[in-house]
Amino acid sequence: MFFELGIKVLIVITSLIIVLYEHIDYKIPFLILNLFYISSVFLIISFYKGKLFKVLMFFIDVIFISIFSYLTSYPEISLFIFPLAVNFLENKKDIILFSVLSLVPLSLGLYISGFSEIIFIPIYIAFILSFLNFYKKLSIEKKVINEIKKDMESIYTENLKLQEYLYEYQAYKNIINLINDLEDRNISLEGFLSAIYNETNTKGIVFYDFERRKCIAIGELDCKKDIPKYLTTGFNVLEETKVNKEFLTKYIISCSIENKNHIYGFLICGYETLDDKEISLMKAVLTAVRSYYCS
């Protein structure tokens, strides 16, 4: 935008110099025309940001340069239309529109010169050819950039898939590490259960420890004294039972910590959504807690 305005300022300055140093009959209308041009350019820049912005700007330039070269009878001024094209040309349609619109000031320039400036015609053709060349180079570059962008997107997506794949195994690995830590007595049972709570999707874990006569509650679930009455031994997935209503959760995994018909305690995990992965993880956790107690 800055360079485009620079060219426009240059056109205005040229017109002012001509007005000051040459003998022109319509000086005051000419100055008013200049003012009109400047103000219309600024009005469009500040108030209009639609799709036709650049077309509108170019249209004003074409009109101004035509009138300017006609009034001053300087045919060379019409050549100013070419530097203004660079901001305007982006696709093939623009080049066609430009080649048609730029004929207006150029043919007017030819007419003013009494068709003596025939050189305008090869200049016009040369510029159009150079713009076509420029457009071709630009489109090749655009194509390369688009291809690179496509590659970038696919690499990113592929990378995400790989990360997802790693993540699934990481979850299992974390649980195995935790179980190893519990077996090596590196971590207390309470710490182990809160780590399990943080690693899995469970809403809360409750552990009824009959041996030490205490209850550990982690997460949303609370210790409720009556619950062990309704539980059966073994590994159970409960749905729509009294236990679910007490804990206000959709699914409950309950398992007894037992050895040779002696029950050491109950482990309860609450879930809102439950899948096979979680069930298999909880089975592994149960085995670890059982061996922790019975060894």
Next chain:
Amino acid sequence: MKLDNYIKYDLEKTFNIKIDREVFSKKVISLEKIKIDKEKGVAKFLIPSLKDLDYKKTIKLNKIFPYILGYKPDLLDGKILLVPQIYEEELKFINLFNVSLVITQRVLVNSPLKMFYTPILETKNIKNLNLEEVVFKEKSFEINGTNLFFDIGYGSYYFFVILPYDSKTQSINNLSFYGSYKVIKELIRRSLQISSPKGYRIRFLFSDLTYYNNAGLIEHIKNINTEKVLGILNVQNSGLGNEKIVIKNYRYLIDKYTENKIDNILSKIGESVNKIPMKEYTNVDLIIQNSPIIWFYSYPNVHKNKLHYSFLSKDKIKKTAYILFSILKNIYREF
């Protein structure tokens, strides 16, 4: 252009709406330098204060997770932790305890976290560290942020759609910001097309300074009665692929009603999204308590804070925006 100005200008121009500004400032105390036996180490994170540090209360851990969970909270009160390295996923566990300082050799954190409740010190010679010879220097300064918000509908109850951003750290080219911003823009576009909600208002909030412990969100929530917040839709790091529903962080984020409703909506539109516990450090659920937080979080996604947005395809953004809008539209009405 600054990020807050960009958001305001872009949204006002695109949707012809008026966006309110809320400028605030936050005092930050940072650990500037630490001298250890002529060697200089530089602190990674900024800290609350270090005045009463007892160097005899040091506890060594091999790993933060899970060993820190084996301690009872009062055992770690005011202690100094020595750990070889800290991973991104472990930050939230440090925050659970009232530890006065954590000293470590390596901080392996991807997010550009600028402030953290517990001071973390990164130094190379952790083995020969004599804590009594350590000199800490503190520096305090003020940092400014700008929250942007506007409402759709009327009523004293709120449903928040929030995008925590950081005008100091993030830029428009940042993949994590760009994806989330495009998602929330799509949500705004679609929300403006349908009739406004009845009985509550949807407040779109862009809260600043997210890497400074969500200072902007804390500032905004101060003026709002949190009992009147029906729910929150957090779009931070949504739309980047690998989306999961965050179900818990420091607390269980979504209540039973919301979880069932989300499941129903997802099954109606034929999508399925996994649920995970939050793995990275965030304090959103500590700021807004007692309200359900719906958060489709891109995890695992290691590169989200580093990459340029051109890595992101529009399909991902559109898909997430579609899911989130279905939830936003139908969460409090029959589907």
